[in-house]
Amino acid sequence: MKDRRIRKSQEAIKAAVIELMMDKSFDQITIQDISDRADVSRRTVYLHYMDKFDLVDKLIEEHINRLRELCDIAGHDAEYTDMGLLWFEYLEKHHLFFSAMLASRGNSFFRNRFLDFFLQELKNMVKGKEIHERSITGLTEDDDVETQFVGAAIVGVVEWWFKNGKPHPPSLMAQRMGTLLERNLKADTPKA
Template sequence: MDRRIIKTRQAIMEAFVGLMEEQSFEKITIHAIADRANVNRGTVYLHFTDKYDLLDQCIETYLQLLYESCMPDGDPSKVAAKALLLRTFEFLERHASIYSTLMTSKGIPAFRKRMIAMMERGIEEHIKSCGLSPGINREILVQFLAAAVSGLVEWWIVQSMPYTPKEMVEQLMLILERNLILPEQA
């Protein structure tokens, strides 16, 4: 894709997220997005059908960035859960304003739902590669961990990140190790 197209799409998405920080999704107009991105309305419509399409593509783009930045290159089973979690918290800290807005905007629960689904897939892959303690139902464990981690991430962001990513991961791992008896590799 042409660099100018990429830059324009990025500017539109950043303008959109910036507006969501200030007002509800329902009140945001294509005109306001275009003004903020310093493009004309027609340019916005060249890239996105409407603001709902923009929201959908924005969520997909930012989740993909999160996934790509946090997952290791190559075989994920060779990376400990602690390292994956640390990468995730550090990435979120570096991009706090965007993810804070997407995660906490009242009118758009879609981001949180898709983030949880992405976490479920990642946790499922990690459990498959590391094994499961006897007696623990895989499906229940995946749901529990995805809900717990996403809730913790959301709390951490809403509270303006009162602890460092390292402290968050250390506490989370301590809780998991003491209460779930995770496999040695975790």
């Protein structure tokens, strides 16, 4: 029973900070604001988190780890469109968190972590496709410039999607993303 109460408190605290970030900048949010919104004591917040930075860091890590697990389950040799669908469905399901993080004025920390996730997944996907298809792609594990370009493009598209109120469903976003990834990650001719 105690575990259920702890989980309930933690979920209320997480939801509170996300809701608050939709209303004001992260710098303006206090532990008192979080505890009031979560309907828990400040002591309870501090029991689970060192400060608001620790809370947000754990939230970010939780979502990045879940995304990584989903990618691992799908397999890194999955089609780009399938992987894009997985990403956009997850993003839509947790839209409050991602909207808050991407809209926040202090979002550079989150954006960098989010970009790092996509960079690693792109490298894993390319490596998985090379092994699975025994083909040579236009992007190798050592092509940092191309990986950075494609990763930043994905983050930019996700930001655009949220800032514009998710104008297209995840399936269409995945299809378009898959086409762009396929076009940018495959070379017309093999490298020598």
